[in-house]
Amino acid sequence: MKNPRIEMSDTATHWQQVWTTKQPEEVSWYQDDPSPSLEMIQAAGLRRDAAIIDVGGGASVLVDRLLDLGFVHVAVLDIAEAALGKAAERLGPLGDEVTWIETSVLDWRPVPGLFDLWHDRAVLHFLTEPADQARYVEVMKAALGPEASVILAGFAPDGPEKCSGLPVSRHDAASLGALLGPEFRLVEERRQDHVTPGGSVQRFQWARFIRTLP
Numbered sequence: 001m002k003n004p005r006i007e008m009s010d011t012a013t014h015w016q017q018v019w020t021t022k023q024p025e026e027v028s029w030y031q032d033d034p035s036p037s038l039e040m041i042q043a044a045g046l047r048r049d050a051a052i053i054d055v056g057g058g059a060s061v062l063v064d065r066l067l068d069l070g071f072v073h074v075a076v077l078d079i080a081e082a083a084l085g086k087a088a089e090r091l092g093p094l095g096d097e098v099t100w101i102e103t104s105v106l107d108w109r110p111v112p113g114l115f116d117l118w119h120d121r122a123v124l125h126f127l128t129e130p131a132d133q134a135r136y137v138e139v140m141k142a143a144l145g146p147e148a149s150v151i152l153a154g155f156a157p158d159g160p161e162k163c164s165g166l167p168v169s170r171h172d173a174a175s176l177g178a179l180l181g182p183e184f185r186l187v188e189e190r191r192q193d194h195v196t197p198g199g200s201v202q203r204f205q206w207a208r209f210i211r212t213l214p
Helices: 008-021 035-043 062-068 081-097 130-143 173-180
Strands: 051-055 073-078 098-102 115-121 144-155 184-195 201-211
Touching (some): 035 062, 035 144, 051 062, 062 081, 073 081, 081 098
Parallel strands (some): 051 073, 073 098
16 A cells, blocks of 8 residues: 655654654664765865755754864755754854755755755655655755755665654665756765664665766
8 A cells, every 4th residue: 555645744743743852862863973974975076165955964963074074055954943953052153154944855945056065864765755756856956056966865775664653765876866867977876784873774875976967
């Protein structure tokens, strides 16, 4: 039986509930060291004044590490205000240097062509409906400039079927490339066994793409 689509208002409520009842280190996707993300971002060879957006970044410490590396135009988008609030509180005054965007990625209307790199660890995999996946790619294309980079990570084909109690779509690099379309070229892929705070292993697929057409 096909999983029913979760309406965006319900999705926002779900994630707000998660982040108001749990600390960042208590959720299964928590990383104290986002090294796969950082390694791929650094491999993209960006200038320090490049514009980076972390989609679904929430309370992740990736934004801290990017600021530590000297990146000066970093945005974090998340549907849950509570998640963004935890990150901003952790950063203190440094949080004033970050652009915080509270919205669903499917509802976002980005400034066209603003960003040089799009990073998403485990947002796209929650989109199980083809129409939502297509809308995600539409928003991503609008947000990115020419020759921009895209880094996507989510559960691999042999990874879990659910995350945070919600169904997910599992991908390999080929299926991610098919979703993005021919204007994005795959330049790097890797697998990762993410160990959750509870000790479970979640198999992740990572892929980095470069936009080759305007």
